[in-house]
Amino acid sequence: MLAEQHPADAAAVASEAAATIYGGKILRRNLEDNRKNYTRFFLLTKQKKPLRSATGAWKTSVAFGAANQPGALFKVMACFALRDLNLTKIESRPLPGKPWEYLFYVDFIGSTDDKPVQRALHNLAETTQLFRVLGSYRPTP
Numbered sequence: 406m407l408a409e410q411h412p413a414d415a416a417a418v419a420s421e422a423a424a425t426i427y428g429g430k431i432l433r434r435n436l437e438d439n440r441k442n443y444t445r446f447f448l449l450t451k452q453k454k455p456l457r458s459a460t461g462a463w464k465t466s467v468a469f470g471a472a473n474q475p476g477a478l479f480k481v482m483a484c485f486a487l488r489d490l491n492l493t494k495i496e497s498r499p500l501p502g503k504p505w506e507y508l509f510y511v512d513f514i515g516s517t518d519d520k521p522v523q524r525a526l527h528n529l530a531e532t533t534q535l536f537r538v539l540g541s542y543r544p545t546p
Contacts, residue, residue, distance in 0.1 A: 438501065463516035464493065464544050467526070470535035473505050484528040485513060488521040508535070516541045 407417050408427040417429065424431050471477040485492055494512040515522040517538065530536045 462543060463514070463519075463541050464512050465515055465517055465522060465541040466510065466512045466539035467529065468508055468510050468535075468537045468539055469529060469533040470500070470506065470508050471533055478509075481509075481529065481532055484525045484532060485511075488525045490515055490521060490525055510539075 407415060408429060416432065417423075418436065419429065421431065421434075423429065469481065471481050491514040492511060493514060494510070496510050497507040498510070500506040500508055513522075517523065517526065518541075526538060
């Protein structure tokens with residue numbers, strides 16, 4: 406799609422082979438900070454699109470940092486639990502140069518258009534030290 410439409414506000418993370426096949430321009434090599442990283446490929450854009458799904462089968466991905474204190478992660482998880490949002494993935498990655506501090510990545514069922522998700526995201530923004538919505542999408546089977 407990027408090769409065909411050339412949107413000005415979008416880019417792809419892909420292999421050199423993909424750039425060759427699709428005629429893409431390589432802007433930066435070796436994006437990883439760990440040579441053992443593996444990348445899932447997805448499209449990023451700043452354009453917001455309506456995210457309605459007849460099946461409700463949307464996922465949303467977020468990243469956040471929580472304080473290094475007792476109960477901090479419990480309080481963050483309550484933002485999801487109190488709204489009956491089903492988590493499908495949670496992982497943590499250490500923040501480089503910051504011992505004992507982690508960035509958490511969470512995927513859950515729901516779209517940013519859904520009221521319970523909006524309430525959870527608002528609460529997460531208040532509860533966490535760092536917070537980003539990575540996006541909502543329809544997962545592939």
